[in-house]
Amino acid sequence: WDRGKRKQAELPSRGFGPTVFSSYLASLANFRDTKRSLHAFSNQYGDRRFTFPLLGEWFVMCKSREHAREHSNIAEEVLSMEAAVEKLLQSRYTVGEQFCSETYHIPAIKTSLNINLASKLPEMLDEIARAYDEDVDTCIGDDWTPLWAPGVCTSLIARVSNRVFVGEKLCRNRHYRKLVEGFSDTIIRGGVLHACMPRFFRPFAGRLFRFIFGHHRRMVRLLSAEIVERQNNRATGKVQRNPNDMLEWLIEQPCDGPAHPEHTVESLAMRMLNVNFVALHTTTKTFIHVLYDLAARPEYLPILRDEAQSLLDPSNLASWTKESLARCIKLDSFVKESLRLNGPGPIWMPRLPTAEFRFSDGTVVWPGNLVAIAITAIHEDEVNYAHAKEFDGLRFVKMAGICAQEPDSDVGPLQADPELKWEHRLTGTSPTFLAFGSGRHICPGRFFASLELKSLLAGLILRYDVRMADEGVRPPDRLLGPVSTPAQAKVLFRKRQPKDC
Ligand code: HEM
Incomplete structure (x- = not known):
């Protein structure tokens, strides 16, 4: 008999009746097709909170705008995101105690990264041009060539992001890239494995896992010389010699007091793993989905290309600015629509x-029972979006009420009215668009992610034609319970034909 179920017994739940073990049957059935089961629950109980049994957990789910708003704004001390992530990922075992206990990468992202976006853009654009030259141009010609989309996208995102995190030398270092590219997936898989083990066995399994993969050990080895040099520069008043990048912004974060005047190499290496964990996984998956959406819908290529060409100089990436990319509203809408329909899973x-907690509608949740939002039920609800299940790359341009024609002045419509349209831009969030979260833990890296994704996509459509081998068919996502990942598929690339230039 499941204790979690008894505790939430007053909430509606669609299971197999009140018999002993029924919750386990429901949990297995929900695992088979989590998204569909969750949508059925949501349609039935959408305006109330309901329980959703899945893999031995009792998720208390919500879907309505009011519930989503309340969920997003409750204090960390009451409804903890960190504790939930730790429980789901078992990261204390797979990466180590320090991975979960320190969080100074968050202020570094919230403040330093966001303040420096415009000044770091030229380096990102330089890395994008080099990456396309070296990793794509060398593999393709004037004829259609199949490229492994997940491989290409993972490598591009890791390389360009780490140009901003650790600089030119390390972002191209083979060993460093191998470490950061595989890190998130290994940790997520390891977390699932650990969650299935008996509790008493996890510390031992974790030690073995950390010994085998050695993520932290490898990161310390790769970064230690660089960190020591930068700290020496600081100590000898030559701080201006240090590059302005994420590693430096982490070093600058305040420490715990006089006993620890500066962060240790071990601590900084762990934070850099954490930065890569939050930044790469999400952005890479989004880029793969965007690529599939574009390759399966070739009608968007000329539309997006015309816009990019009119606002960005195709032969001179160095001339692109944050403002010129912001004016690419169709590109912005296309990526946002792809995010709307292709999240990493239906439970968000x-x-x-942390203790028994009562929501404003009277629902009581118990420590140990996870609380979450049914995001796909919101993103695919006809009440929130017309033809909600269909992909419309220009949906958010239309929703913002902006004429889908070319902007006819230098100013462009978004710059003319940025406040009004914010909600419909890629980085905008609302109770009906939660891909970047909302409220207290809203994603602080979304401005960086948006700039990176739009620069990469603009670069791609100005250089290449893409299509699926099976024309017009988007490869279906791979589903495993609540986790959805993009298909492992090839996309056909060819250099852009001269008649299109
Ligand atoms: C398309 C890419 C991305 C997506 C879809 C995404 C999504 C999200 C979501 C949904 C949350 C909130 C989670 C919750 O409330 O439970 C979040 C939080 C966070 N994201 Fe992102 N993210 C992306 C890219 C990035 C990047 C590039 C960075 C760093 C450079 C980043 C750093 C963070 C951090 C540090 C948090 C935790 C914030 C906090 O606890 O206050 N994200 N992200």
């Missing part, structure tokens, strides 16, 4: 109550 923004 999990929280773990």
